[in-house]
Amino acid sequence: MLPDQATPQENYELFIRQVVESGVVWGLDSESYGSAHSVSEESEDIDVILFWSDREDALSHRKEDWADHEPVAIGFDDFIDGWLQGMDSDGVLAGPNWDANLTGLEISAKDLADALLSEKEG
Numbered sequence: 001m002l003p004d005q006a007t008p009q010e011n012y013e014l015f016i017r018q019v020v021e022s023g024v025v026w027g028l029d030s031e032s033y034g035s036a037h038s039v040s041e042e043s044e045d046i047d048v049i050l051f052w053s054d055r056e057d058a059l060s061h062r063k064e065d066w067a068d069h070e071p072v073a074i075g076f077d078d079f080i081d082g083w084l085q086g087m088d089s090d091g092v093l094a095g096p097n098w099d100a101n102l103t104g105l106e107i108s109a110k111d112l113a114d115a116l117l118s119e120k121e122g
Helices: 008-022 055-060 076-090 109-121
Strands: 024-030 037-039 047-051 070-075 093-096
Touching (some): 008 076, 008 109, 024 047, 055 070, 070 076, 076 109, 093 109
Parallel strands (some): 047 093
Antiparallel strands (some): 024 070, 037 047
């Protein structure tokens, strides 16, 4: 679970550590609406797909617009080679470990992949 009162940067760093340790990323997905996403604060033309490092944190976001979304486990390699590469090509940002107020960092897919791979290499 995300710590109470953590900053977006702390939640991002927790995401990196936990994903490398567990080898799993959690998303929320719906057949009707796709992955849980938000509009970027940078531009209304940019989407941010949200991911969590813990299943319970993903589940806690199943409300309002995402009430019909289900938690989906994504393996580390699939996340790096599939999701993040595709998101980078599409110009979509990643929102790692956004909190209950939907506050968090907006990271380019390439930067997130680089951070995860760097942490994995130690």
